[in-house]
Amino acid sequence: xxxxxxxxxxxxxAHIALWDARPExxxxxxxxxxxxxxxDYHRNLSPESELWTYEEYLYQGxxxxxxxxxxxxxxxxxxxxxxxxxxxxxxGFGQTEEASALAAAHPDRLTYNHRFDxxxxxxxxxQLRADAERFxxxxxxxxxxxxxxxxxxxxxxxxxxxxxxxxxxxxxIKNVHVHKGPTIRPLDRDAFDIADVDHVATDFTxxxxxxEHCGLPRLEDFCWIATQEPNVHGGLAVAMxxxxxxxxxxxxxxxxxxxxxxxxxxxxSSDYALWTPRWLIEAFVDFQIPQDLTEYAPITLxxxxxxxxxxxxxxxxxxxxxxxxxxxxxxxxxxxxxRGADQLSEV
Amino acid sequence: MLEAQAVxxxxxxxxxxxxxxxxxxxxxxxxxxxxxxxxxVDVEVHLRLxxxxxAPNFAYLMTSDAKDALxxxxxxxxxxxxxxxxxxxxxxxxxxxxxxxYRGTFGVEAERDLEGLRTTFRRKAHTAAxxxxxxxxxxxxPDRPLESxxxxxxRDLPPGHDxxxxxxxxxxxxxxxxxxxxxxxxxxxxxxxPDQISPALRRARATRISIEGNxxxxxxxxxxxxxxxxxxxxxxxxxxxxxxxxxxSKESIP
Numbered sequence: 001x002x003x004x005x006x007x008x009x010x011x012x013x014a015h016i017a018l019w020d021a022r023p024e025x026x027x028x029x030x031x032x033x034x035x036x037x038x039x040d041y042h043r044n045l046s047p048e049s050e051l052w053t054y055e056e057y058l059y060q061g062x063x064x065x066x067x068x069x070x071x072x073x074x075x076x077x078x079x080x081x082x083x084x085x086x087x088x089x090x091x092g093f094g095q096t097e098e099a100s101a102l103a104a105a106h107p108d109r110l111t112y113n114h115r116f117d118x119x120x121x122x123x124x125x126x127q128l129r130a131d132a133e134r135f136x137x138x139x140x141x142x143x144x145x146x147x148x149x150x151x152x153x154x155x156x157x158x159x160x161x162x163x164x165x166x167x168x169x170x171x172x173i174k175n176v177h178v179h180k181g182p183t184i185r186p187l188d189r190d191a192f193d194i195a196d197v198d199h200v201a202t203d204f205t206x207x208x209x210x211x212e213h214c215g216l217p218r219l220e221d222f223c224w225i226a227t228q229e230p231n232v233h234g235g236l237a238v239a240m241x242x243x244x245x246x247x248x249x250x251x252x253x254x255x256x257x258x259x260x261x262x263x264x265x266x267x268x269s270s271d272y273a274l275w276t277p278r279w280l281i282e283a284f285v286d287f288q289i290p291q292d293l294t295e296y297a298p299i300t301l302x303x304x305x306x307x308x309x310x311x312x313x314x315x316x317x318x319x320x321x322x323x324x325x326x327x328x329x330x331x332x333x334x335x336x337x338x339r340g341a342d343q344l345s346e347v
Numbered sequence: 348m349l350e351a352q353a354v355x356x357x358x359x360x361x362x363x364x365x366x367x368x369x370x371x372x373x374x375x376x377x378x379x380x381x382x383x384x385x386x387x388v389d390v391e392v393h394l395r396l397x398x399x400x401x402a403p404n405f406a407y408l409m410t411s412d413a414k415d416a417l418x419x420x421x422x423x424x425x426x427x428x429x430x431x432x433x434x435x436x437x438x439x440x441x442x443x444x445x446x447x448x449y450r451g452t453f454g455v456e457a458e459r460d461l462e463g464l465r466t467t468f469r470r471k472a473h474t475a476a477x478x479x480x481x482x483x484x485x486x487x488x489p490d491r492p493l494e495s496x497x498x499x500x501x502r503d504l505p506p507g508h509d510x511x512x513x514x515x516x517x518x519x520x521x522x523x524x525x526x527x528x529x530x531x532x533x534x535x536x537x538x539x540x541p542d543q544i545s546p547a548l549r550r551a552r553a554t555r556i557s558i559e560g561n562x563x564x565x566x567x568x569x570x571x572x573x574x575x576x577x578x579x580x581x582x583x584x585x586x587x588x589x590x591x592x593x594x595x596s597k598e599s600i601p
Contacts, residue, residue, distance in 0.1 A: 030399075030434055033399035033400065033434055034399075034400070036399065037398045037399055037400050040397075040398065040568055040571045040572050041568070043571050044564075044567045044568050044570075044571040045567075150455070152456065181400070182400055182401065182402040182403070183400075183402070183403060183434075185455075185456050186456060186457060186458035186459075187403060187404040187407075187453055187456050187457055187461075188404070188457065188458045188459055188460065188461060188463060188464060189463065189464060190402075190464060190467055190468075191402050191404065192402070216557075216560075216561075217364070217557065217560075217561045217564075218557065219553060219556065219557040219560070220471075220550065220553035220554040220556075220557045223553050224550065224553070242560075242564075245567065246560075246563060246564075246567075249556075249559075249560045249563060249564075252556045252560070253556070253560065256552075256553050256556060259549070260553070295552070338546070338549065
C-alpha cells in the first residue's frame with residue numbers, strides 16, 4: 001500500500017520477472033545482447049539515484065526481489081510474467097523454479113504466470129495442462145518473438161495458437177499477457193503489428209488479452225484495436241519510466257490511453273527488474289498532465305487508483321481491503337469506444 | 348567534397364519507422380573514402396542502431412538503401428556498407444555484400460518483398476505530417492470549428508517546415524500537391540465528411556505521438572549505447588506541436 005496526502009493506494013505490480021542473465025547462463029552472443037539491451041533501457045530511463053550496476057542487473061535473486069517490491073516498493077501483490085528465451089540462455093531467462101517456489105511460499109503476495117509456445121504442438125498442450133495444475137495458473141505470458149530452432153516468431157492467430165487458447169479456456173487460464181517482439185516470419189510485414197490480438201480477442205471474448213507496453217512501439221494501432229474490444233487491456237511496462245525522462249511523452253501516452261480505452265483497462269507495472277516500483281509509484285501519484293496539453297483532461301485520483309492496482313486486482317480476483325476500494329467498483333464489462341471526446345476541446 | 352556528396356546521399360536514406368534521415372538519427376557510425384580503380388573512389392560505411400534487437404526488416408532496408416544511394420553517385424567504385432552490433436549483422440552484411448536482395452538475404456524467412464512494409468510506414472508518416480499541420484491551424488485559431496478542418500487546402504497552410512514536410516509525404520504517396528488540394532485526406536486522397544473529422548484527427552494524433560515518441564526513445568537509447576552520439580536532450584524533435592505564430596497564419600486561414 002502507498003499513502004500520500006491522506007489517500008491510500010492498493011498496488012499491484014502486474015509485470016515482474018526473476019531472471020538470470022549471468023555469463024554462465026548465456027548460451028551465445030544473443031544472451032548478452034538481450035540483457036545489454038535491457039540494461040540500456042534501464043540506464044536510459046532511470047533517475048540517477050535508481051541506477052543499478054551491470055553486475056546487480058544480471059541477477060537479483062528472490063531475497064532482493066522481495067525487498068525491492070514489498071519492503072521498499074509499496075507493492076501489495078505482484079505477478080510474474082516470465083520470458084523463456086531458451087535459444088539465448090541455457091536455463092532460460094525467467095527462472096521458473098525459483099520464481100514459482102517464491103510464489104508458492106508467498107501466495108498472498110505473488111502470482112506465478114507461466115508460458116506456452118504453440119510451436120511445441122501436441123506435446124506443448126500436455127505440458128500446459130501439467131503446468132496449469134502444478135502452478136495453479138490464472139494467466140500466461142506470451143512472447144511472440146521467441147526464437148525456436150529455425151523459427152524466429154509466431155502469431156497469436158496461427159491455427160496452433162487457437163488450440164492453446166481453447167485449452168486456456170478449458171483450464172480457467174483467463175488472462176493472456178502478450179508481448180510483441182521484433183523478429184517474426186515472414187519478415188515482409190511489420191513485426192510489431194498487433195492485428196493478431198484483434199483476431200483472437202474477437203474469437204475468445206471470455207479471455208482477457210493484456211498487451212504489454214501498451215502496444216509500443218505501435219501505440220496508435222493498440223489504441224484503435226483496444227477501443228473496440230472490451231477484453232483487450234494495456235500494460236504500462238516500459239511506459240512508466242518515461243515519466244522521469246520524458247514526462248510530456250508519458251502524458252501523451254496516458255492521455256491517449258485514457259481517451260481511447262478508458263481507465264478500467266490500464267495496468268501499472270514496474271517491469272521489475274528493468275526498474276524498481278518505489279520511484280515509479282511515487283512519481284505516478286504525483287504525476288499530472290501538463291496544463292498546456294489541453295487536448296487531455298487531468299488524471300483523476302480515481303483513475304490513478306484503478307491503474308495502480310484495482311484494475312489488475314479485478315482480473316486476478318485479488319482481495320482488496322475494504323478501505324482501499326473505490327465507492328463505486330470498476331465496471332465488470334468495461335466500456336468500448338473513445339470516451340471523453342464531447343467534454344473536451346479538441347486541442 | 349566527395350565526402351559531402353556521400354553524406355548527402357546517405358541523408359536521403361530514411362528510417363521508415365521513424366520517418367527521419369539516418370544521418371540525423373546518428374545511425375551512420377563511420378564513412379571512409381579510399382582511392383579505387385582508375386578514377387573511382389571506394390566507400391566504406393558502418394551503420395549502427397539503438398539496440399541489437401531492432402527489427403531486422405527495417406535494419407535491412409536502411410543498410411540496403413544506403414548502398415543504393417551511394418551506388419547512384421557517379422564516382423563510387425567498390426562500396427561496403429555494414430551494419431554493426433545487431434543480432435542479424437552477419438546475415439544482413441553477407442546479403443548486402445553479395446547484392447543478394449531481400450529474399451536472398453533472409454531465405455525462407457522472406458516471402459515476397461518489403462514494399463508493403465514501406466507503404467505502411469509512408470502512410471503513417473503522411474498521417475502524422477497532416478495532423479501536425481491541422482493541429483497547428485487549430486492552435487492558431489482556437490475558435491475555429493473542428494468540422495471545418497475538412498475544407499482546409501494546401502494553399503491555406505502557412506509556409507514552413509511542417510507544410511514542406513507534408514508536401515514531401517504527399518509526393519511519396521502520389522497524392523495531389525496542387526495548392527487547392529484538400530489537406531485532410533486519407534492515403535488514397537479521399538477527404539472526410541464533417542462527422543468523421545474529429546475521430547480521424549484523433550487517430551492521426553495517436554499516430555503522430557507514436558512516431559515522435561519512438562524517435563525520441565530511439566535517439567535516447569542510441570546515446571546510451573554509443574555515448575559519442577549527440578545527447579537526445581539537444582534533439583530538435585518537439586514532443587508536442589508548438590503554437591503557430593499568429594502572424595504567420597492569420598491571413599492564410601479563412
